[in-house]
Amino acid sequence: MSGIDLSAFENFDLGAVNNPTPVADGTPKQISLTDILEDPEQPRVEFPEDQMQKMAESIKERGVKTPISVKPHPTEQGKWLINYGARRFRASIMAGKDTIPAFVDNDHDDFDQVMENKERLNHSPIELALFIQKKIKQGVKKNVIAKRLNEDPVFVSTHLALVDMPECLTKAYEAGFKSPKTLYDLRKLWESFPEEVEAWVDESLENGQDIIRSRVQVLSKNLKEPKQAVEPEKTDPEPQAQESQEQITIIDDNESFNSGNDDQAEVKKLIDQSNLKEQPVAKEEDPDKIKKPLLVVIHDGRQASLILNKKPISRGSVWIKYEDGSEQSVDCSTIEIDYLQEGS
Structure with missing residues (x-):
């Protein structure tokens, strides 16, 4: 071989x-x-x-x-x-x-x-904010950044608010409250009312209260609306003209009616009947009833609200909406009910 x-x-x-x-x-x-x-x-x-x-x-x-x-x-x-x-x-x-x-x-x-990490929900808001800041320093326009990230311009603006945050917002972020829109609103409010916002954030963290957009909106309304001026005490109205006073006296004083005067007798009868009618009682609202219920849940460590008026894509699933405005369909077994509150 x-x-x-x-x-x-x-x-x-x-x-x-x-x-x-x-x-x-x-x-x-x-x-x-x-x-x-x-x-x-x-x-x-x-x-x-x-x-x-x-x-x-x-x-x-x-x-x-x-x-x-x-x-x-x-x-x-x-x-x-x-x-x-x-x-x-x-x-x-x-x-x-x-x-x-x-x-x-x-x-x-x-x-x-x-984009890879954003779609996987792996990038933190701060990382996105720093990336956006870097691209802006490189001369990239905001609308170009938004387009490349498949987002609207508001996404870019809200995340930029997380760069160089004041100390109170940094504490809120580190405590787990990382919604860019909430922090954006809070930062804008801080620029006009720094002491009030700092005190509000400290109090919220100390009392274990969630720093969410609905509470920030209430804070903004309380800070921005002018306090109601105290109305002066009402004084007695000026005396009516002599002719009117005399007419009232004639109607209100039973003894002043002339029994022979049919017109005066008819007027007195109408007044008596009017006084006997019961005034309608205003219906009291049920203090235990919620007009616009908002069910807050936790999914994958993030806070979201349950969308009850959107049809689920399958049995056992439900739509939720995060504080940044993004929506996601999730399995009901993966969410945890946090609390129920009055919606805005």
Whole structure:
């Protein structure tokens, strides 16, 4: 038997089989964690320790189920830059992993990073605010930013209010009240009434009261509406003309009626009948009845209101509305009733 020519395999790299170089083919590859670098310009800046620890424990037990996205590093040969997936990357290191599943996307910018995390509800309001501020400093117009984020211009303005917040608003944010619209309203109110707003926030936090938009609206109304002036005491009306007084005296004094005068007798009869009629009693409102009930719930750690007049997409689901105005259909089993209040 003639020998088999194996010369074609002399330069074959077995390591390439075990560690294939990622390519932009949409298929996740296992990449060494040491070859991956985080983007220093990435919008994410908050990595809560408790959440990272939970993610690390999950990865240690079951691995990373959703691949991260990377692109070739612009300056370091053989290295990869994270498009999105920084939390999974950090948690994998914490879990003691050597590699992480990833796919390559060369056409990925910071707007794509924000949109990826925004759609997953993973970006905090502060991170979005800092990203918007960065793009504005780079000369990007607000309407362009809103369009790239698939939001309206109000979204940009409300988030910008979170940048360099006064101390009282920072305390509210750190206490878990992170609705951009609520904080935006509160900041605008603070600009006109700083002492009153600071006192209100401190009192709310001390008493365990929620800092929500409906309460801020009440505060705004109380601060902006001028106090009602005390009305002067009413004095006795000026005396009627002599002719009118004499006519009243004739009607009110029984003895002054002339029994022979049919007109006066008829007038007295009508007055007596009128005085006997009972005045209608105003219907009292039930103090226990809520005119516009608003059911506040908790979903995925966020506060929202239950939308009762919107048809659910399936049996067992319900629509909810977050304080930032966004709506979401969720399973009833995933929400927790917080409290019921009078709607505005």
